[in-house]
Structures are given as structure tokens and as C-alpha cells.
Amino acid sequence: MNFDAITITDIARELHLSISTVSKALRDSYEISETTKKRVLEYAQEHNYRPNPMAQSLKKGHSKSIGIVVSNIDNQFFSQVINGMESEAYSQGYNVIITQSHESYDLEVQNVNHLTHRAIDGLLISLSTETNSVEHLKKLQKQGLPIVFFDRVSSEIETHKVIVDNFKGAYQATMHLINCGYRHIAHITSSAITSVTSERLSGYKQALNDGGIKINEQYIKYCPHGGMDLNEIEQAVDELLALKTKPDAILTAWDRITTSTLALLHKRKVQIPQDIALLGFTNTLLADVLNPSLSAVQQPAFEIGRKATEMLLSIINSKRPVTEFETVVLPTELFIRSSTDKTYKPDQ
Amino acid sequence: MNFDAITITDIARELHLSISTVSKALRDSYEISETTKKRVLEYAQEHNYRPNPMAQSLKKGHSKSIGIVVSNIDNQFFSQVINGMESEAYSQGYNVIITQSHESYDLEVQNVNHLTHRAIDGLLISLSTETNSVEHLKKLQKQGLPIVFFDRVSSEIETHKVIVDNFKGAYQATMHLINCGYRHIAHITSSAITSVTSERLSGYKQALNDGGIKINEQYIKYCPHGGMDLNEIEQAVDELLALKTKPDAILTAWDRITTSTLALLHKRKVQIPQDIALLGFTNTLLADVLNPSLSAVQQPAFEIGRKATEMLLSIINSKRPVTEFETVVLPTELFIRSSTDKTYKPDQ
DNA sequence: ACTTTAAATGTAAACGATATGAAAAAGGTA
DNA sequence: TACCTTTTTCATATCGTTTACATTTAAAGT
Numbered sequence: 001m002n003f004d005a006i007t008i009t010d011i012a013r014e015l016h017l018s019i020s021t022v023s024k025a026l027r028d029s030y031e032i033s034e035t036t037k038k039r040v041l042e043y044a045q046e047h048n049y050r051p052n053p054m055a056q057s058l059k060k061g062h063s064k065s066i067g068i069v070v071s072n073i074d075n076q077f078f079s080q081v082i083n084g085m086e087s088e089a090y091s092q093g094y095n096v097i098i099t100q101s102h103e104s105y106d107l108e109v110q111n112v113n114h115l116t117h118r119a120i121d122g123l124l125i126s127l128s129t130e131t132n133s134v135e136h137l138k139k140l141q142k143q144g145l146p147i148v149f150f151d152r153v154s155s156e157i158e159t160h161k162v163i164v165d166n167f168k169g170a171y172q173a174t175m176h177l178i179n180c181g182y183r184h185i186a187h188i189t190s191s192a193i194t195s196v197t198s199e200r201l202s203g204y205k206q207a208l209n210d211g212g213i214k215i216n217e218q219y220i221k222y223c224p225h226g227g228m229d230l231n232e233i234e235q236a237v238d239e240l241l242a243l244k245t246k247p248d249a250i251l252t253a254w255d256r257i258t259t260s261t262l263a264l265l266h267k268r269k270v271q272i273p274q275d276i277a278l279l280g281f282t283n284t285l286l287a288d289v290l291n292p293s294l295s296a297v298q299q300p301a302f303e304i305g306r307k308a309t310e311m312l313l314s315i316i317n318s319k320r321p322v323t324e325f326e327t328v329v330l331p332t333e334l335f336i337r338s339s340t341d342k343t344y345k346p347d348q
Numbered sequence: 349m350n351f352d353a354i355t356i357t358d359i360a361r362e363l364h365l366s367i368s369t370v371s372k373a374l375r376d377s378y379e380i381s382e383t384t385k386k387r388v389l390e391y392a393q394e395h396n397y398r399p400n401p402m403a404q405s406l407k408k409g410h411s412k413s414i415g416i417v418v419s420n421i422d423n424q425f426f427s428q429v430i431n432g433m434e435s436e437a438y439s440q441g442y443n444v445i446i447t448q449s450h451e452s453y454d455l456e457v458q459n460v461n462h463l464t465h466r467a468i469d470g471l472l473i474s475l476s477t478e479t480n481s482v483e484h485l486k487k488l489q490k491q492g493l494p495i496v497f498f499d500r501v502s503s504e505i506e507t508h509k510v511i512v513d514n515f516k517g518a519y520q521a522t523m524h525l526i527n528c529g530y531r532h533i534a535h536i537t538s539s540a541i542t543s544v545t546s547e548r549l550s551g552y553k554q555a556l557n558d559g560g561i562k563i564n565e566q567y568i569k570y571c572p573h574g575g576m577d578l579n580e581i582e583q584a585v586d587e588l589l590a591l592k593t594k595p596d597a598i599l600t601a602w603d604r605i606t607t608s609t610l611a612l613l614h615k616r617k618v619q620i621p622q623d624i625a626l627l628g629f630t631n632t633l634l635a636d637v638l639n640p641s642l643s644a645v646q647q648p649a650f651e652i653g654r655k656a657t658e659m660l661l662s663i664i665n666s667k668r669p670v671t672e673f674e675t676v677v678l679p680t681e682l683f684i685r686s687s688t689d690k691t692y693k694p695d696q
Numbered sequence: 697a698c699t700t701t702a703a704a705t706g707t708a709a710a711c712g713a714t715a716t717g718a719a720a721a722a723g724g725t726a
Numbered sequence: 727t728a729c730c731t732t733t734t735t736c737a738t739a740t741c742g743t744t745t746a747c748a749t750t751t752a753a754a755g756t
Contacts, residue, residue, distance in 0.1 A: 005491065007712055018736045023714060033734060048487075053467045054405040055712035058741050063402060065445075073434075074427040083422055086448065095462070097413075098446050100434065114443070119401045139396075143353065263637045284634065289611045291639030355742055366706045371744060381704060403742035406711050 006047045015039055026051075057119065065095035066312060067115035069125040071103045071226065077255045077283040077301050078126075081150065084305025085124060092313055094121070103228045105130035112136055122146040122312045127154060129191040129226035146315040146322075150308040153195050153327075160311040161327040162304050166196055169297045169332030170203030170251070173279050176295070176334060177249045178211040180342055182277055186219040186247035188236050188261060190226040190254050197222075200253045200281070219247055227256025237264045249273075249340070252280035259284060262294065262339075278339045281332075292338035300330050354395045363387060374399075405467060413443035414660060415463035417473040419451045419574065425603045425631040425649050426474075429498065432653025433472060440661050442469075451576045453478035460484055464493065470660045474499040477539040477574035494663035494670075498656040501543050501675075508659040509675040510652050514544055517645045517680030518551030518599070521627050524643070524682060525597045526559040528690055530625055534567040534595035536584050536609060538574040538602050545570075548601045548629070567595055575604025585612045597621075597688070600628035607632060610642065610687075626687045629680075640686035648678050 012022045017036065025032045025040035026049075032040075043049075057063045066089060070078040082098060089096050097115060101108035108128045113136075115123065123145060125137070134154045141147050141157060150162040177185050187204050190197045201220070208215050221236035223229070240247055252258040258280025265272055272278050272292055279295040287294040307328055315322050338344050360370045365384065373380045373388035374397075380388075391397075405411045414437060418426040430446060437444050445463060449456035456476045461484075463471065471493060473485070482502045489495050489505060498510040525533050535552050538545045549568070556563050569584035571577070588595055600606040606628025613620055620626050620640055627643040635642040655676055663670050686692050 008714095009712070019713085020715080020737080021735055023712095024735095027714090031734065036734080050464070052406070052712050054402050054411060055741090056714085057402040058400070058406050058711090058743090059713050059715090061741075073421065074424070074431055076422070079422040079427055083448075086421075086446075090462075095445055097443055098434075100431075114438075116398070259634055259637070263634075266637050286607055286611075286632065286634055286638065289607070289614050289639055290634065290637055291641070293639070357742070367743085368707080368745075369705055371742095372705090375744090379704065384704080400742050403711090404744085406713090406741090407743045407745090409711075 005052070006044075006049050007052065008049075011040060011043055011047075011049065015043060062121045062316075063119040064093060065097055065120055066122045066124060066309070066316075067112075067120040068096055068098045069101055069108060069111050069115070069123070070098070071101050071126065071128055072228070072256075073098060073100055075255055076285065077299060080283055080301030081126075081305035081308075084302035084307075085309045086305075087302075088306045088309035088313070094313065101128040103129045103226050105132075109136045112140070116140060116145065120145075122148070122316045124148050124150060124308050124312055126151040127194065128152075129194050129224060132193045146312055148308050148312040148315070150304055151196065155195070158325050160308075160315065160325050162308040162311065162330070163195070163327065164299050164304070164330045164332050166199035166332075167203040167206070169281070169299075169334070170200035170253070171207045172203075172332075172334050173251055173281075173297050174204045174207035175211065176336065177251065177277065177279060177340060178207065178213065180249075180277070180340055182249035182340075183213060184216075184219070184245055184247045184249065185213070186221070186240050186250045188221045188223065188233065188240075188250060188252045188257055190222065190257065191224040192222055194226070197253060204251060218243060223254075223257060227254050227260060230260060233257055233260045234264055237261060237268070241268065241270070247276060249277035249279065252278070252282075254280075255282045255284070258282040258294075258296070262290065266291070273339050273341055273344050277342075287335065287337060290339075292341075292344060295337045295340040296335050298333045298335060300333070303330060353400070354392075354397050355400065356397075359388060359391055359395075359397065363391060410469045410664075411467040412441060413445055413468055414470045414472060414657070414664075415460075415468040416444055416446045417449055417456060417459050417463070417471070418446070419449050419474065419476055420576070420604075421446060421448055423603055424633065425647060428631055428649030429474075429653035429656075432650035432655075433657045434653075435650075436654045436657035436661070442661065449476040451477045451574050453480075457484045460488070464488060468493075470494040470496070470664045472496050472498060472656050472660055475502060475542065476500075477542055477572060477576075480541045494660055496656050496660040496663070498652055499544065503543070506673050508656075508663065508673050510656040510659065510678070511543070511675065512647045512652070512678045512680050514547035514680075515551040515554070517629070517647075517682070518548035518601070519555045520551075520680075520682050521599055521629075521645050522552045522555035523559065524684065525599065525625065525627060525688060526555065526561065528597075528625070528688055530597035530688075531561060532564075532567070532593060532595040532597065533561070534569070534588050534598045536569045536571065536581065536588075536598060536600045536605055538570065538605065539572040540570055542574070545601060552599060566591060571602075571605060575602050575608060578608060581605055581608045582612055585609060585616070589616065589618070595624060597625035597627065600626070600630075602628075603630045603632070606630040606642070606644070610638065614639070620687050621689055621692050625690075635683065635685065638687075640689075640692060643685045643688040644683050646681045646683060648681075651678060 008019055008022050012019045022040055025037045073079055086096055099111040105128055108131055134156050148160045153161045205215055223232040252261050270276055281297045283298055283301050287296045356367055356370050360367045370388050373385045434444055447459040453476055482504050496508045501509045553563055571580040573580055600609050618624055629645045631646055631649050635644045
């Protein structure tokens with residue numbers, strides 16, 4: 001706002017009042033007479049006065065904005081999460097500043113620094129797949145910056161967290177595949193260090209166990225870059241297809257991996273679900289109109305974002321330091337469509 | 349940053365120097381001796397000193413952040429645009445603050461106010477479909493706020509603009525349909541007041557003319573809310589399907605409208621392209637794996653965002669007031685897939 | 697020894713708002 | 727009229743920086 005805007009000083013000068021009188025009148029203080037208040041308010045209105053937020057922030061010691069770090073905004077899941085965050089933040093008079101880590105640890109650190117440079121009152125973060133040290137966040141937390149994790153959390157930092165029941169989501173999905181009659185179920189997932197990955201992996205394994213199916217490590221493929229690197233997924237898919245006993249179903253654990261796997265199977269002329277069934281975690285709105293319509297584990301993305309923000313703002317607005325932290329676990333939802341349908345006929 | 353951070357004053361006190369000496373040392377001024385500089389720099393480093401951005405902004409009169417207003421972040425086109433903006437802004441040391449109008453005029457005004465409240469150095473905006481008065485922006489521009497339009501622009505404000513060749517994009521798309529042998533080509537588009545809509549509509553009409561096809565106003569449907577309101581699209585589709593001579597092809601003009609139309613046709617068991625061909629403007633990454641794979645007009649979204657930001661920053665950083673404005677027109681790209689293929693067999 | 701000059705550091709006034717405490721004005725009571 | 731309240735207004739310090747200007751100190755020149 002380097003453009004000429006009217007300040008409190010201008011009003012004081014014009015109205016032959018002191019700066020403090022104007023300031024108080026503007027905030028409707030009881031100390032100021034009704035007459036003066038009216039004069040000031042009218043003048044302010046007329047000249048479109050807006051308090052300078054930088055001055056206010058400096059004086060008050062907070063910026064009324066919160067920082068967000070996600071891996072990629074260009075991803076249905078995260079953009080829905082951000083929607084929820086924005087909604088909650090705005091309703092409480094806060095701005096959000098969004099940054100992307102693009103699944104890179106270095107970028108994550110850089111973004112976090114950039115954000116704290118730029119005066120945020122709190123941080124909402126989903127870790128990048130590369131991240132296995134959270135020292136950069138620990139330091140900030142120690143300095144007093146409120147942090148709330150969502151989606152991909154760290155167990156090394158004690159704070160509020162919002163996640164989904166990844167174990168159950170993956171368990172239900174795998175169990176659905178088993179119930180449909182699939183026996184060779186592969187799993188393509190992301191970096192092994194990410195919380196989300198290991199929880200979903202456990203759910204997958206447990207379901208296989210409970211279904212009396214032996215776990216085959218060859219059926220589990222890791223894509224360390226979480227779907228950002230198409231080559232990784234391509235290699236994973238090709239390795240699965242090259243196996244003597246090819247899988248008859250694939251459970252993909254991440255949004256990007258799911259849609260990429262679908263595209264790759266297409267390109268290789270693999271019939272879904274006749275040759276291989278596909279079921280994946282994804283929040284795409286297009287699951288219904290994909291070819292074939294895609295069975296999916298969907299996350300309550302908007303609610304994740306909203307809840308995480310609510311928790312962050314509760315820390316920010318808390319009078320006393322917060323020492324009791326909570327981890328909110330939201331349920332996933334399984335949508336069954338054609339891509340896991342044994343009786344599927346391509347021509348509808 | 350209301351958490352206890354070290355300030356320039358702390359450093360000065362500890363090192364028995366004046367505040368200005370420290371300030372100058374930190375910015376490597378020639379006035380300060382190498383010895384002092386080194387002492388200050390080392391101390392600052394060690395104690396992890398960060399200049400308070402609010403104080404700097406207040407003093408320097410700018411915030412190093414730019415505001416963005418889009419209709420919806422949860423939309424491939426816009427998230428790609430924002431990616432481009434973020435990329436350019438960050439490389440020049442600027443932050444972006446993103447807000448969504450959700451296609452509502454009131455929300456747009458509110459966001460713009462909120463943003464200027466919160467100290468931005470410039471504004472990047474794509475108008476909401478509802479917006480037909482830009483007085484709120486004119487006022488800000490008059491006050492000196494640099495504004496750059498992208499995508500949905502207003503002819504009533506003179507400033508830099510980044511758009512795509514909407515006319516040509518729609519013309520090529522329609523021509524492609526004509527060349528494929530379609531003769532009853534419908535057009536579902538958004539609010540008639542939006543620049544994008546009218547340009548694409550003209551392209552559509554011109555192509556029909558050039559192809560010797562009479563324009564049938566019954567084939568042109570408007571969805572004022574630009575795809576946010578599914579009912580509108582549903583009604584448009586149903587009206588088209590109820591016509592005595594149903595269209596044999598549909599050109600959809602907006603990302604959301606395209607994917608929604610696809611879903612609606614699916615639900616109504618309309619075979620694409622056998623019953624009706626579909627071609628639309630969309631930037632979804634999933635066009636290849638939709639059912640059927642979707643012919644699409646794609647926009648260079650990242651480049652739109654990057655370029656718009658570059659132009660905005662050039663205004664912001666310009667020494668003299670900018671009076672010469674430029675409108676950059678980028679090309680669209682037509683991808684031909686199965687949804688417009690007369691010879692299409694569902695089973696690949 | 698005394699002035700000149702350059703180098704290094706310091707003082708203080710901004711930026712725009714808020715808040716504390718004091719002063720002025722108005723009203724009330726004896 | 728003098729004195730005390732109460733109401734209303736103002737002067738000023740503050741937040742953390744930046745910066746124009748002033749001062750100090752030391753070295754150099756005459």
C-alpha cells in the first residue's frame with residue numbers, strides 16, 4: 001500500500017484534533033464525546049480511511065495472517081484442504097499465505113523461513129515427502145511460533161495435528177478388493193518416511209493378513225517423490241507388470257499416484273478392471289467420469305483444512321501457553337465404482 | 349511473529365553500539381568498519397536475527413506481497429495459473445496472498461478490500477462471472493494500486509492484461525467439430541458479461557459462419573455462475589437434449605462446465621461421441637484418462653500466471669508512473685482425443 | 697601545533713497506529 | 727468563590743526499522 005492513502009494524522013490535522021483523539025474515536029472509545037466521534041467517523045468514511053495494517057501489526061505485535069505449506073496446490077486434495085483453511089481463517093479475520101514445497105525438503109525449509117520472515121502468527125504444514133528432519137520446525141516452535149500439522153505429520157513435534165484414519169482407510173480399501181475376489185493385490189505408495197505412507201501400508205498389510213493372503217514384498221512399490229516424479233511411478237507400474245504373477249489389483253496410496261497409475265495403465269493398454277483392478281486414494285471430482293469410473297478412498301479435505309485452522313487459531317488466541325495437544329482423526333470414505341468391478345463390461 | 353525474536357536494539361545493547369550502526373552494518377554499508385560489521389554479523393547470525401518485516405514494511409512503505417483474486421483455487425486452470433504467479437513472485441522476493449471470489453461479486457469486493465487492508469503492493473485479478481461493475485477496482489487504481497488483469501479482464505480499466513486468444517481457441521475448436529462432420533453444434537458457456545465468454549462465443553459463431561452452418565440460438569446456453577452452480581448446467585444440458593433436433597456435438601467454454609457436462613451426459617447415458625461429441629476448454633491433467641478421453645482446448649495457465657506477475661512487478665518496481673499499457677495474448681492449444689472421434693469404438 | 701579531511705559512529709526523526717498518563721474543560725457542591 | 731469530580735482532549739512514548747544529519751576520533755597536511 002505504497003499508494004497515497006489517508007492516515008490518522010491527516011484526519012487529525014484536518015479536524016484540528018490530536019492523533020490520539022482520532023484513534024480513539026475511530027475505535028469508538030467511551031472517552032470520546034459523541035459529537036467528535038461523529039465528526040471523525042464521517043470524515044474517515046468520506047475519505048475512505050483504512051488503518052495501515054503494517055503499522056497496526058507492528059504496534060500490536062501480530063500480523064493476522066497464517067502461513068500454509070503444502071506440497072502442491074495443483075492437486076485436488078490440497079486445494080480442497082486450502083479451501084477449508086481459507087474459509088475458517090477468513091471468518092476469524094485472518095489471511096492465509098500459501099506456499100508449495102513441491103515435495104522438496106530444501107524448498108520446505110526455504111518456504112518456512114520465508115513465511116516467518118514475513119510475519120505470520122502461526123503455521124499450518126503438511127510435510128514434504130523428502131522431509132525426515134524437523135529441526136527447522138522445532139526451532140521455530142521453541143521460539144514460540146504456533147504450528148499445527150495436517151495430513152503428513154511428524155511424531156517428533158508435540159502440537160495439534162489433524163489426520164485421517166489412514167490405517168482404516170487402507171484396510172477397508174484392501175478388504176474391498178479381497179471381497180471382490182482379488183488375490184494378488186499390489187500397493188504403490190510414496191516415501192517410506194512419511195507418516196501417511198506407513199499408516200496406509202499397515203492397513204494394507206493387516207487386511208491381507210486378515211484375508212489370509214500372504215504379503216508379497218514384490219507387490220509393494222515406493223515412489224519417494226510422492227507422485228511428482230512420473231518416472232518413478234512408471235518404473236513401479238512396469239515392474240509390477242513384468243512380474244511372473246502379475247497383480248490382479250493395485251491399491252494406490254496417494255492422489256497423484258492414483259491418477260498417474262490410471263494414465264500409465266491406459267497407455268500400456270491394460271484393461272481396467274478386467275486385467276487389473278485399480279483402487280486409490282484420491283479426491284478428484286472426476287472419479288465418476290474417468291475410464292473406467294474409479295473406486296476411490298476419499299478424504300474429508302475441506303474439513304481437515306477447516307479443523308486444522310480452527311486449532312491453530314485457538315493456540316494463537318489462547319491467553320496462556322498451550323501445553324495439552326490433541327490429534328484429531330477424521331474418517332475416510334470408500335467409494336466403489338467400476339474400476340474394482342469384476343463383472344464390468346466396458347460398454348456400460 | 350509475536351513470539352520473542354531478537355531485534356536490532358538487542359544487538360546494539362549487547363555490542364555497545366548504536367542502533368543505526370547495527371542497522372547499517374547489517375546492510376553492509378560502506379560507512380561501517382569491517383571489524384564492526386563482522387562483530388554485528390556474527391552476533392546476528394548466532395542469535396538468528398531476522399528483521400521484523402512489519403517494521404520494514406512500515407518504514408519502507410511496501411509489503412513485498414501481492415494479492416491474487418481468482419474465482420476458485422480448486423480448479424486446475426487457476427491452480428496452474430497460481431503456480432506460475434508464485435514462481436515468478438518468489439523469484440523476485442515477493443509473497444502472494446491468494447483469495448477466492450467463488451464467482452460472487454460481493455465476495456470479490458470483500459476480498460479486494462481485505463487485501464488492500466492487509467497491505468499489498470499490487471493486485472492480480474480475474475473477475476468473477478457476476479462482476480459487471482469495476483468501480484471498486486477503479487477507485488483503487490486511482491489511489492495508485494498497481495493492478496494486472498488476467499483471464500477475465502475488464503475493458504473499462506486501462507492496465508496490463510494477460511489473456512489467451514479466446515476467439516481463435518473457440519474458432520479452431522468449432523472448426524474441428526465441423527471438419528469431423530458435426531453439423532448441430534451446441535455451445536454451453538458462462539455469463540454473457542464476461543470478456544472470455546463473448547470472445548469464445550464470437551469464435552464459435554464465426555466458425556459456424558465460415559463452415560456454412562446457420563447459427564441456432566437454441567443451441568447456445570448460458571450458465572451465469574460459470575460452472576459453480578451445477579443446476580444451471582444440468583438445465584442447459586437437459587434443454588439441449590430435449591430439442592427436436594438434438595445437437596450432435598457440444599462445445600463447452602469453461603473448465604468447470606466441461607467436466608460437469610461430461611458427468612451429466614454420463615449420468616443420462618448419452619454415449620460420447622456416438623450420440624453427442626464433446627469438446628471443451630479445460631486444463632485438467634486427466635483429459636487422457638476420462639471416459640472417453642476428452643478433446644480439449646488447453647490454456648497456457650502457468651505462463652499466464654507467470655507473465656501477469658512479471659508485468660505487475662514491473663509496474664510496482666517502475667520509477668515513474670506507468671501510462672503505457674500492454675495486453676499480452678497467448679495462444680491456446682487444441683488436443684484432439686476420442687470425445688470428438690466419429691470412428692470411436694468404446695472398447696478401444 | 698593547528699587546521700583539514702576522512703572514516704567511523706551516534707542522534708534523532710520519521711513510518712502509522714495504540715496506549716498511558718496528564719491536562720484542560722465542564723459540571724457539581726458547599 | 728473555592729474546591730472537587732467527571733468528562734473530554736492532548737502530549738508523548740512505543741513497536742523495530744531506516745536514514746538524514748551530526749558528532750567524534752584519528753590520521754594527514756601545512
